[in-house]
Amino acid sequence: MGVNIWREDENIIQIDYDRGGEHIPEDVVHKVLENGWGITEPEGHHQIFIVPIPGVKSRLPFIPLTDANQVIQEKQYLWIENPVTATFYMLPKIHKDNIKPPGRPIVSSVGSMCERAGEYLDFFLQPIASSLPLFIRDSSHFIEACGQIELPGDFLLVTCDVESLYSNIGHKEGIEAVAHLLNKKSSLDRGHDSFLLDLLTFVLHHIFFLFDRTYYLQRSGVAMGAKCAPAYANIFLGWWEEKFVYPLPSFVAHVHASLRFIDDIFILWKGTREECEEFINNLNSNPFNIFLTYSLSASETTFLDLKIFPHESRLATNLF
Numbered sequence: 001m002g003v004n005i006w007r008e009d010e011n012i013i014q015i016d017y018d019r020g021g022e023h024i025p026e027d028v029v030h031k032v033l034e035n036g037w038g039i040t041e042p043e044g045h046h047q048i049f050i051v052p053i054p055g056v057k058s059r060l061p062f063i064p065l066t067d068a069n070q071v072i073q074e075k076q077y078l079w080i081e082n083p084v085t086a087t088f089y090m091l092p093k094i095h096k097d098n099i100k101p102p103g104r105p106i107v108s109s110v111g112s113m114c115e116r117a118g119e120y121l122d123f124f125l126q127p128i129a130s131s132l133p134l135f136i137r138d139s140s141h142f143i144e145a146c147g148q149i150e151l152p153g154d155f156l157l158v159t160c161d162v163e164s165l166y167s168n169i170g171h172k173e174g175i176e177a178v179a180h181l182l183n184k185k186s187s188l189d190r191g192h193d194s195f196l197l198d199l200l201t202f203v204l205h206h207i208f209f210l211f212d213r214t215y216y217l218q219r220s221g222v223a224m225g226a227k228c229a230p231a232y233a234n235i236f237l238g239w240w241e242e243k244f245v246y247p248l249p250s251f252v253a254h255v256h257a258s259l260r261f262i263d264d265i266f267i268l269w270k271g272t273r274e275e276c277e278e279f280i281n282n283l284n285s286n287p288f289n290i291f292l293t294y295s296l297s298a299s300e301t302t303f304l305d306l307k308i309f310p311h312e313s314r315l316a317t318n319l320f
Helices: 026-037 053-058 068-078 115-130 139-146 171-185 190-204 229-245 249-254 273-283
Strands: 002-006 012-016 045-048 086-092 103-108 156-162 208-211 214-218 255-261 264-269 292-297 301-303 306-311 314-319
Touching: 068 115, 115 171, 115 190, 115 229, 139 255, 139 306, 139 314, 156 273, 156 301, 156 306, 171 190, 171 229, 249 255, 249 273, 264 273, 264 301, 273 292
Parallel strands: 086 208
Antiparallel strands: 002 012, 045 214, 086 103, 156 264, 156 292, 208 214, 255 264, 301 306, 306 314
């Protein structure tokens, strides 16, 4: 689904909806293009003045596996002989505001030098991400998990959103998080783990894209269009939770249950509103650019595409 917009050169631009399903009026779409897309330099990036593809190809890491045939096969898979430059675009988030929707920035890596590297990383990182304690795969998985939760006496339904998670993950901290969880959970040999970290470093430092006929390099975070981005973001937050959230006395005392879909967090809070707000404000005081916006309710909340409310001693859900 989407909206077709004709420009003066009679090319058609297809705008897909980020979430929702409503029709976007044409005048609203033009406002998105003017307000959300009419930027001279995407935030968190800097302009470069050369075509980056030759330099990127020359720096692709070598796979240090012991089986020579496997080395050849995987090297051939990762190598793209004639790559294209990734492109930048934005998806309007109409579920947040259908009049002036904010944009979700996407760097499409299809056909780029980093496309298969991202796929390769995702293959190995996704199982680690899905093993994290708070991991939720989708709405169906969330409903299944809710069925196992018994409500405490006094509670609040809390939903949080990590603002701009993908673009705010520092390269150093993100790579440290992946290294930590590879060391804990990976069944691969250490040499292959090291290669995965080298390949991740390569991908993070070579997010080049074309925007408005100008080349840019993304300086921080991971491109939302990269195949490995969801698993990488999941692992980073899992590392942060393990290191800085779970040890907090307030987490142990008041978090009756918690579930997370990448940067969307659901908490069943056992305590007062003031205690919950203090807990979240403490989490927001960190050096990692992690900032949680939140909503509190004793009766009803929304999470993903679900409405959540108490029913007898359990949580019930409906589509909204």
